[in-house]
Amino acid sequence: MITCGLDLGAGSTKGVLLEDGRRIVATALAPTRGHAVDAGRTVLELLAEEANLFPGDIEYLCTTGGARYAFPDRHLQVSDITASARGAVFLRPGVRHVVDIGSQSSRAMSVSETGRVLRFKMNEKCAAGAGRFVDRCAKYLQVPLDEMAPKALASTKPKIISSVCAVLAETEIINNVAEDVPLPDILMGVFLSLAQRAYVLMRNVGIQPDVALVGGLVRSEAMVRALERTVGAPIVADPQAPHAAAIGAAVLGHSRLQKLSQRPTPLAAAEV
Amino acid sequence: MTHPGEEVEDGPTSAREQQRRLVEEYYADLADAGGPRKPVAYMLVGGNLTEIVRSFGYEVVFPEIVALNCAIKHESLPNILHAEAQGYGLDVCGYVKNDLGLQELGGKTPFGRIPPPDLLVCSFSGCYVYIKWWEALAEKYGCPLFVLDVPYMRDERPRSEEIEYVVAQLNEFIALLERTTGRSFDRGELRRMLAHSRKAEEGWVRYLSAGRRRPSPIEAYFEAVFYMFPINVLRGTAAAADFYDTVDAEVTARVRAGEYPVPEEKVRLVVEGVPPYPSYRTFWDFFRRWGAVSVAATYPKVGGLFDQGFLHDPDRPLESIAEYSMAAYVNQSWGLRRRLIASYAKEFEADAVVIHGIKSCRSFTAGQGDLRDWLIHEQGIPTLYLESDHEDPRYFAPAQIKNRMDAFFESLDRRRSTVSLPMVGA
Amino acid sequence: MTLVAGVDIGSTTAKCALIEDGKVVGRSLNPVGVELVKDAERALALALSDSGRERRDVRAVTGTGYGRFKVTFGQFTVTEIGCHAKGAHFLFPATRVVLDIGGQDTKAIKVDANGVVIDFAMNDKCAAGTGRFLDVCAGALGYDVSEIGPLSLGARRPVKVTNTCTVFAESEVSSYVARGKDPKDILAGLYGSIVSRSLSLLQRVGVEPEVTFTGGVSRNEGMVRTLRARLGLPVNVSPLSQFVGAIGAALYGLERLEAVPA
Amino acid sequence: MVSDVLAGADPDASDSPPVLELHGELEEFSRAAPLDVTLRLAREIVTDPTYPTVRAWTRSGRSAVGCFPVYTPQELLHSIGLLPVALHGGGENVEISHADAALGSFLCSISKSTLELALTARLAPFRGFVFPYICDVSRNLEGIFARVLPETPTYMLHLPQNFRSGATVRFLVSEYRRLAERLERAGARPYAPGPLAASIELFNAQRSRIAELAARRRAHPGQISLAESYLLRRLGGLLPREIHVPLLDRVLAELSERPVRSRDAIRVALVGPFCEQPSLDLIDLLEQVGCEVVDDELLPLYGWYGRIDPSGDPLEALARAYVESPVDIGVRAAPSTKGGAILDRVEAANAQGVIFLTAKFCEPALEDIVLYRKALDRERIPYLHLEFEERSTSYEQARLQLETFVESILFD
Incomplete structure (x- = not known):
């Protein structure tokens, strides 16, 4: 079949x-x-x-x-919320919480052992918490997209972006550059900012281990690290998660x- | 100048030291969980019933003031995020989120732990969110909740049926307190407390009216905010009444010594709105750079419009409490608020009005745009509107706010045809 | 015979204008990167070479724009609000209202007969209705923002663009594309949305003739037409409209020099 | 007595208007017409921000007064010769370009669009406005109206929040008297108990028909869609009630003949849209994705109380009905606890889940949700929270979340 x-x-x-x-x-x-x-x-x-x-x-x-x-x-x-929850549990049966950072929206879901969505929450107001934010930062900082994560991982003192608007956040980043904040710290700040916004959604539906990240950004090691650091727990990042x-x-x-x-x-x- | 708990930069003065000591003692008393503690009533600042509950032996906690203390010490965001994780949305009042987050996290504040409530008094005076907030506290703690319904102030003076309504509720409240404490109402004690309040209120009004002087010896917004603590939190006590004697002496000394909030007063302002507490000092610095001083402000009136004659009166205890509650600043209709602000601008000889809107406070903020329009186009007063939040540091964009303030003061400056652009690095 | 320079460091571009004897004698426009001081220096150098003057001829350099503090080699700084007012007054002396749509913010400025700011209003909470909004949406349509000016002409049924968030508006545009809507109609919808946000700001300061439209977005013909139609008033647009802030800054410097002789 | 009122007769015949003169849309609604024709017309009227029925009403010199949601004592306004009209913002067709400046950025759409209508003269047919104290924005809006429309009387009605005090009814009676005095100039006559008693009976009749409509929907969900029943309710705030009551009678009769559709759907309670109303498209979407809405907070005005007995002092009866109402929504201090209230509602409606559909920036709703959620979580009742804005044309995000919600209940 x-x-x-x-x-x-x-x-x-x-x-x-x-x-x-x-x-x-x-x-x-x-x-x-x-x-x-x-x-x-x-x-x-x-x-x-x-x-x-x-x-x-x-x-x-x-x-x-x-x-x-x-x-x-x-x-x-x-x-796609129903589907990605099922998919995440199919890939890793121990998963009870799925976070999906997509290009235009992020979602958090708590799921049953069959992958049924029990509760979910997505960012609606503004897109500052979505993957597109990373693309735009890459463009602005003139760093190729695939080099964002490796560079970010060298950060020692990440600079978190507080603006809730994805576009205005760029101004904040440019201000950081002007203030000579090292590039890795700015880059890691971008991932941590995304992780923090996702964390608000995640807490809203309730976090239970195992937590899986799905969506395009799962391939970015910096994103996974940032999320682990924010959540304070290991994150399942399956190679098939995209x-x-x-x-x-x-x-x-x-x-x-x-x-x-x-x-x-x-x-x-x-x-x- | 400083605020409760902040490091003093400009050299301490007796009033500030005394104020800081009062804040510390207040929190220390609250945190004193060792011995048998006083029962605690949670209350709201606008139109509060401090004297009545104190006369029954309660200590009072004002979650709004706790919230602003958290924000000014940069400790509000974790509380807010915790509340958001509980389901409170981005657009919910920052005070509410700080408090409910803080309650869930065990009551920790920058000044010590605050105890849970034994009684919830919702003085519904000027803000609808108060009801929602106190409902949430009541569901969490399961303690008695009393809603004092204070009619919205639509005339210059409260109407007799409104006063009757509030007084009837106050009597019902007193009966509730008698039941919950097992004590009977001591009218004499209430009168003694109201006499302290009266003295404090008169001193507070004297302090605020010093802004009429040129140059102004006081900062009626930034400085007044921390001199508000005794009038809002400690009313009914001798300490609050005495505090304003110290303030009096300090203002007199400043005038004598020629010490003013800015070295050279260039712009006199009336400020409307709640301060951006998470960026209080940054915001204040933006004013000082331009030699701007607030000579009058509406925010110090949130606890009561004492300067408009709504003072507590030991000879008319419940009636004066009812009038005071109705006259809380945010309980004033827009017509009354507009007239009050324009009268401050005139009487305090202000050059301009600055309005600070709060993203998450609809009660204060909805209509401030119309106020701005009215001040500019019908009163001919230059007015600047700024927006951020009173609790949430995520909504204070320093570069944007500074840009607007610089543009505004530049244009004020130019309109007086004096060319004095700041030099680079100024 | 005093040569003065204004350097306007915006969120996307650095502009410089050189003024001598009431005339713009040189100008430059280049994108900004992450090194704003260098961008500012380059802006001045390019404008000097445009005008054929030397750095030593310049009597005063005034910085404006959000990066005004990065014009570290200048003498003065002024906010772009004051500069747009002054620059617009210089180009169109009867200007009473200036609408400036830049990369990240939109401003409505009321000026008096001398070009002095009386009142202003700016977008606050987000970048909705700014140049960036147009930039991103043009991208979603598969165009560069510089190409889309004339494209909306001939739109018959403008779509309704209701999303206020730039990033979400991008997906709204994409969904219109996917539904096979005519790009003309989508662009017309976008212009309508930006103009309606601008009108809201203009209402705050009060609209009266003459209205002068400045900033990068004023180069877009479709936007200008939409604004004219919605206001029901003529709208001034100068070929130098991107340089209005820099021009204003230069003039401020001149005024300052005259007020305080060296 | 109702039939007297409907016929235009009045117990206090001396100062009552003669039989209703009908024009335009009013005439059309008073004619017997097939249900689909009525609904089509209703859709036009409800989405037209220029208030055609009000213009038709005022053409012969009669006055109408605009009432901001959620609750106004319409009976009282009617009794002084005014047509009380429900203001429900601008819907999707009103572009905001003036109101933002006056109000501020972080506010609900209904406050902005209602002010926009005022600033663009589209509320010109009204001779007065009532803003109840349901939230700070409604309250403050009154002050702005008073400034921008200085010739039109406005009133901020203080709806009491202390439902336990012995003094509340007396105070509310004084509020109602003040309201009547304030709008007397616009009305046909000063307040008198006789006409109020008659008006109360008319509104009793309207409420009973609307309750009947709701009962039919509960019994035969497929017979009339949510959007259809909503439209009929919305009409009730736009038409003279003397026309609306017989119209509902005709609708109820015709409904009985409609075939009953049955379909596979989940039963949900819809909580939150008590003031600003979602668009008809969004209401339709709920059913499209597979929700059967078995309890809702749309237009709660009609559910405030059942029959009021106007004998005795009718003004006191009206005030007492408000104070003693069991209605538990975001703009009323909870009679017991919010958590208990939501569980009771879910049980009464036999709902499988709750959809919170709240207007953006509607603070009372946003705050209640947390208490509701806690109770639902405890009982493991699924829920979904969606925010909406009046002026929105794209429902992709809403659809995605609604479908996920339905799927999470339908699939194991």
Whole structure:
């Protein structure tokens, strides 16, 4: 039984193929570039190629992410919060708290042992607490994005940014530069500021170990360290975590498919 | 000049020393958990009932004042973040979040631990959030909650039916205190306390009216804030009454010695609004750079409009308490507030008005933009509007505030056609 | 025959104007990085080479903008609010209201007949409605901010842009793009949103003719048209509108020199 | 007595207006029309910030008074010959360009848009305004109105917060008398007990019809959508009640013939939008994502009390009804505890979860939520908190969170 999870995000589109709800047989990623449907189809082709399957072998397709309704060839769509929680618990069954620092919003979720969302909270007011903040800082400080984290890790006295506006925070950073604050301290300050904002969300839903970080920034070691330092607990950062939402969608797709196959109703009836 | 607990930079004076000692003693008494402690009533500053509860042997805690003490000592943010983790949103009053965060964290303040309440008195005078705040405390502590409903002040003087309503509630409050303490109401004791209050209030009014002098020997906003402590917290005691004698003597001495809040008074201001406590000193410095002195301010009136004649009267105890409660500054309708500010500007010969809006305080702040408009366009008074927060350091942007203040004082300066730009590094 | 310089260090660009005998004789504009003192020096050097003058000819340098304290080689500093007022008055003597939309803030300034500030209002809580807002949203549309000026002309059904947060507005724009909206209509919606925030600031100081529009965003034709339409008034825009702050600063320095002879 | 009032007759015939003269929209609403036509018209009226029904009413020289939410003694205003009209801000169609300057940045949309309407002359049909003390912003707004519309009487109605004092009813009666005196100039006649008793009966009739509508929705959720029932309630604050009551009678009759849809949805209580109202799109979204709203705080004005007996002193009866009301919302000191109140509500409505839908910057709501949450957490009842603003066209964030909430209850 092959189910597919497709996470149609604003920046990139991610997909996974799951066999019998247990084993990931393929993962793929493509930039979205404003064309979610095309990116989704590309990812499907990549997945099929990697798993050596025909796209038709996929029995159930569940979409998630901002463009989850835009993709026509789906059986079901679920919210990316629901999906990333399921995905995080699939990857690490001990996880009870998931924090997702995405490009435009951050979310914290407390989850059950099956990955069901018990409570969640996302930043709504202002985007200062989201990953895009890091991109903008990189641009402003003229540091390539992939060098942000290694440089930040050299920090000894990080300078935390207090402004709640992502744009005005840049002014604060520039002031720090003008005041000769060392670059690593400014960079680490950026990650710590993000971590602190995430921590407010996390405390709001209640923190229980294990805590997992998902979303794009999970690849940044500085982000993981900053979060560990702020939370005062180890953070699970699975290498597959950027695909957590796609994985969760595939997992939910699998359980839905199982339920449907117990009934005589043909699959087409479940299409939305 | 300094504030409760801050290091003195400009050399101590007797009033400041005495004030600091009063603050320390007050917190020390509260923290004294060793012996049998006095029962504690939590109360709000505006239109408070200090004398009544003190006459029943209660000590009083004002969480607003605790909150400002935390903020000025840069200790408010952890409390605020703790409250946000409990679910209080970004836009909730900073005082509320500081207090409820602090309560959850065990009552620790920069001056010592404050005890939990035995009685909650919600003097609902001038701020709706008071009700919400006291409901939360009541749910946490399960102690009796008394809501004193104080009608909003819409006429120059309270109306008879309003006074009757408040007095009826005060009598019900006294009956509650008799039940909770097992003591009977001692009218004589209340009168003695009100006599102390009266003396303190008259001294406080004398101090504030010194701003009429040119140059002003007092700083009616920044300095007054710490001289407010006895009038708001210790009212009803002899210590509060005596404190203002010391202040009197100090003001007289300053005038004699020619010592003023700034070396050369260049701009006389009326200041409206709650101070940005987390950046109190930085904010004050922005004024001093320009030789600006507050000669009158509305914030020192949050505890009572004594200068408008709303003084406690031992011969009319409950009636005068009712009138005093209604006349709390923030309980004044906008029409009354506007007229008061304009009258300060006129009587204290101010050059301009500075309004400091508080992001998380709707009671004080909603409508200050309209006030600004009225002062500029109908009263012809140059007015500057600034915005930050009274508790939350995240909302004080020094560069932005300084920029606005510099621009404002530059333009005031130029309008008087004196060219005196500060030099680089000034 | 006094040559004076004004150096305006903003959040995104450094500008310099040289003034002599009531004329702008040199100017420069360059992006700012992380070394503001050097950026300020470069601004002056570029303006000097633009004018063909020497550093020693300059009698006074006045710094303005949020980085005014980084013009360490200058004699005076003035806030950009005073400078925009003075500069606008210099370019359009009948100016009574100045609207300056810069990289991170927007200001409405009321001036008297002599170009002295009477009142001003600025955006406070965030960068909504500033030049940066436009910058980011242009990016979301796949354009550089310098290209989008004429693009909204001919919009038929401007979209409604309601998000106040620059970063969220970016995603709102992206979602309009994804829904296949005409970029013309999206831009027109953005201009409408920025202008309506600006109007709110203008209301605070009171609108009366003449209105002069300054700052980087005033170079955008679509914005100027939208502002004119919404105000129902003519709006002055000088070809030097990005230099208004620097011009004002230079003039302040001149005034100071005249008041206090060397 | 109601039928007398509806027919335009009045017990104090000497100083009462003659039969209702109807124009424009008023005429349309008084005609029998199919439900969908009524709802379409209602949607237009409710989202039109220029108050067409009020303009129609005032065209023949009658006066209307604008009432800021949440509670105003409309019966009293009606009895002195005024049409009490609920002010609910500007909705999504009013752009704020003047009001920000007067009020400040960190304030709810309804205060800003209501002031914007005043500053742009769209409240010109009103002859007076009442601002109840439901929060500091409403209270302060009165002072700004008094300055910007100096010719129009305004009143800040002090709604008492001490519900235990023996003196509260007497004080509230004095407040009501002051209110009537203040608006007498705008009204047709001074306060008198007879007309008030008649007005109370009219509003009793309106409340009973609205309660009936709510009961129908509870019994057959699929028969009428939340947005539809909300629209019908909203109309009640915009139409003369003499028109609204028969209109609801016609609606109730027609509803019985509507087919009952059934669908798979979670039952939720909607808490928080008591003053500023979410847009119709947002209300629809709740149902679209799979929520069945079984209890809500939308337009709480009608649920303040049931029937008031106007015999005796009707003014005292009105004041007593307010003071003794069991309503427990953010702008009233809690009769018991907030935590207990939310659990009672969830149980009474048999809800599976709670959605807190609060206006941005609405401080009373934001503060209550924490107490509500603690109680819900203890009982493991799921909840979701969303903030909304009037002028918002994009609901992607709201949809994402609502779907997550529904999914968290639907999927194991």
